[in-house]
Amino acid sequence: MNVPFTVLIPARLASTRLPDKPLAAIGGMPMIVRVAQRASASGAMRVVVAADDARIVDACAAHGIEALLTRTDHPSGSDRLAEACTQLALPDDAIVVNVQGDEPLIAPALIDAVATVLAMQRDAVMSTAAHAIETAEEFGNPNVVKVVLDARGHAMYFSRAPIPWWRDGAGAVPTAQAPLRHIGIYGYRAGFIRAFPHLAPAPVEATEALEQLRALWHGHRIAVHVSADNPGPGVDTPEDLARVRALFSTP
Secondary structure, eight states: OOOOEEEEEEEOSOOSSSTTGGGOEETTEEHHHHHHHHHHTTTOSEEEEEESSHHHHHHHHHTTOEEEEOOSOOSSHHHHHHHHHHHTTOOTTOEEEEOOTTOTTOOHHHHHHHHHHHHHOTTOSEEEEEEEOOOHHHHHOTTSOEEEEOTTSBEEEEESSOSSOOTTTTTOOOSSSOOEEEEEEEEEEHHHHHHGGGSOOOHHHHHHTOTTHHHHHTTOOEEEEEESSOOOOOOOSHHHHHHHHHHHHOO
16 A cells, blocks of 8 residues: 655754764764665655754755754654644644654564554554564563554554553453553654644643643554564663664675
């Protein structure tokens, strides 16, 4: 199924753990350029970086990557995406895939899958991805976000807690069906992402520190693609950056 969609990559220069993260060099190119190149290998008809600093825009331009400058005071990446959709004059029914700017190893096929599942689930306003959890350590890790699906493949709930909890398993990974780890990539209908910042935050969103719960709390549906593959590592810390740099330097 060929789905027309646009990839938007929000990029913010400030980072507590890794300053100037989008411009960090990986294999001789800024990380944000590496991410955009991976996104360009997907079926996207357009890939645009939504930046908060002219230095990011300039770095993208130097490598032939389309970028636009957004406000510096957006409280979240979703707000930055909403402005980008408005700047690009995307129609309300256009499909937008949000690729994080710190995922230089993201699989192009995963981007396509997130766009496709949203196009196929017409009653959903968002889409995302997940893959099976196999270890008890990952299942119990609060930094690993889990998702439970309904019969149609829509998200019922996201949590940092181990869900679904196996009543008789004493905290072990459920065996009837593997629990799912949420992958931080999202598809949206452009009209919804423009409206999203105006929705009241959900109390449960603040409790879990998971913004996607706002959509569920307001009664919207999120379609989930279940991937057979684990995503490539993202870059949040200097140690993450060193690991990814090593991968790019390996012949």
